Amino acid sequence: MLLALYTIFIYAPLEKTMGVIQKIFYIHVPSAFLAYLAFFITFVASILYLYRKDSKWDTVAHCAVETGVVFCTIVLITGPIWAKPIWNVWWTWDPRLTTTLILWFTYVAYLMLRRTVKENQRANLSAVFGIIGFINVPITFFSIRLWRTIHPVVISSRGFNMSGPMKVSLLIAFLAFCFLFFCILMSRIRLERSKMRVEELNEIIGVMNIKK
């Protein structure tokens, strides 16, 4: 992460028209990709849960959504901060911005659903939601190609639209954020498993008290 900060602030050159504000891009783009990755993990884990009925996949899906929402929130915060000096507005109803906001609301709704639904229905409903909700991810990703937009296109059919040192900085930032993402996801899964262990132990104590 320190190497990423070094490349972002010292190694990467200043962009000619945007200047220093362009450096937001090194956290905005990796966060967006990791949010998509998190929702893809949820999609796969949800399918596996419905197929195998193993609660471990439900846990993975739930934890990936929570981590994805954190990274999607970063995208929705850093985007407007970049837009204000560049577009002169904090927010505009551009297809990419709108679809990203819908994506964020979709997965916040997933987390709210888990809290409100009864325990016996929770995993099944969440898995279905996790599969259907993923439809939003390709729509968000391809929105800059499907509709007219003012959002910059970083990855086009010709590859990355940036200079060599910028590409290197983005790659290092991306790797650092990937590492952070998987650390957070693994910690979240570990926490959820500890919660399940507590519930199991409480059940054992309950059974022992009944036997007495």
Place this chain on the structure above:
Amino acid sequence: MDNSVYLFAAFSITWTLIFVYVFRLFRAQKALDARISAIKETLQDKIELGDS
């Protein structure tokens, strides 16, 4: 306004958000570990009482 302010805001908000989330996970994990230890002790006591 100097654009550096926006850059500073973006980075500080991002890192604050990540630190708050990680801190919440850490605190929740610590609380759960303590609960697991307490439950294990209770179970151990119950098993020992049952044996005697």
